[in-house]
Amino acid sequence: MMAPMGKQQDVGGSNGHGGSGAAADGATGGGVDARLALAQDPTTSQMTLIDLASDSSAVVRKTVATRTDAPAQALRPLTRDADRDVREAVARNPSTSIANLRLLVADADRWVRWAVAGNPACDESIRRVMVEAPDKELRGLLAETRELEPELAARLVDDVSPEVRERLATHTHNPDVITALMADRTARVRKGLARNSRTTAAQRSALAQDPVVDVRAALVLAVELDEADLLRLVDDRSVQVRMAMARSEVVPPHIRQALGRDPDEMVASAARDFRPGSGNSSVVRAPRVGHRASGAGRGRPGGTRP
Known part of the structure; x- marks a missing residue:
């Protein structure tokens, strides 16, 4: 067996199975099950993996595509494969x-x-392409990158999509980005900041006085607050905010005890019945896109099956 090759260094070549699948099948021999077993076998030679990359079966090609030891000559044509699952792999x-x-x-x-x-191999050059992409979901995934380059994060601060800015607000660790987003006029962006554990006490105090109920409710569910902010929020005019406090895992016991006397019986009951770790705390999380459930590709246009 040849030693595993490192990361590919080049790009190019043809689709790899358009019209050549039968020849590849003949070169490797056996039916689909036998060829799939070869593609899965860690001792299979790299020359055989190259042949299997042009197999007529999409399942076989996808198996090759998932192998981290697959040679460049095998992975290269699969970037243009007709089957989307293969390209995704x-x-x-x-x-x-x-x-x-x-x-x-x-x-x-x-x-x-x-x-x-x-992909952990994704580097700054790829992220620079992503920040320019028309696909807002792709920019949203970029916004969730924890160690995002400051220059790219600064560009996302002004992204046209409120969803992208919200996801940046929720996930960024950059204090300059957090400060800039505190001035965002879109409530969902400030709601993202309310979930961010990297905000300062002063920023949390400002968010505790946000005019939008959803922002204040997200804040009390997500982060610990100073006593002055808690005392203000325990008498919040919004039942939604007080209910969020009653169910929050991060609210201290004496505040929850006060909520047990809330004039709204549902809030009072939620506070009295609260049990830590019981799942009562409905923490709001930012949307995350990029992973499909197993089998989600069945019947999708653009994919082929063996």
């Missing part, structure tokens, strides 16, 4: 070259593009 493969990731991040299929965003 290449997009997730950490051994896929930057050149091929650059092709896949512009793929016509959204699931392929989104898979690139989660």
Whole structure:
């Protein structure tokens, strides 16, 4: 067996199975099950993996596409495979070259593009393509990148999509970005900040006085607050905010005790019945896109099956 090759360094080549699948099947021999077993076998030679990359079965090609030890000559044609699941597998493969990731991040299929965003091999050059992408979900996934370059984060602060800015607000660790987003006029962006544990005490105090109920409710569910803010919120005019406090895992016991005497019986009951870790705390989470449930691709246009 040849030693596993490192990350691909080049890009190009043909589709790899258009018209050549039968020849590849003959070269590797056996039926689909036998060829699939070869593709799964860690001792299969790299020359055989190259042949299997042009197999007539999409399942076989996808199996090759998932292998981190697959040679560049095997993965390269699979970036242009007719089956989206195969291309998605290449997009997730950490051994896929930057050149091929650059092709896949512009793929016509959204699931392929989104898979690139989660690839650990994705570097700044790919993220620069993502920040310019017309696909707002792709920019949203970029916004969730914890160690995002400051220059790219600053560009997302002004993104045209409120959803992208919300996801940036929820996930960023950059204090300058948080400060900039505190001035965002869109409530859902400030709601994202309310969930962010990296906000300062002063920023949390400002969010505790936000005019939008959803922002205040998200805040009390997500982060610890100073006593002055808690005392203000325990008498909040919104039942929604007080209910969120009653169910929050981060509200201290003496505040919950006060909520047990709330004039709204539902709030009071929720506070009295609260049990830590019982699942009462309905923490609001930012939307996350990029992973499909198993089998979600069945019947989708653009994919083929063996």
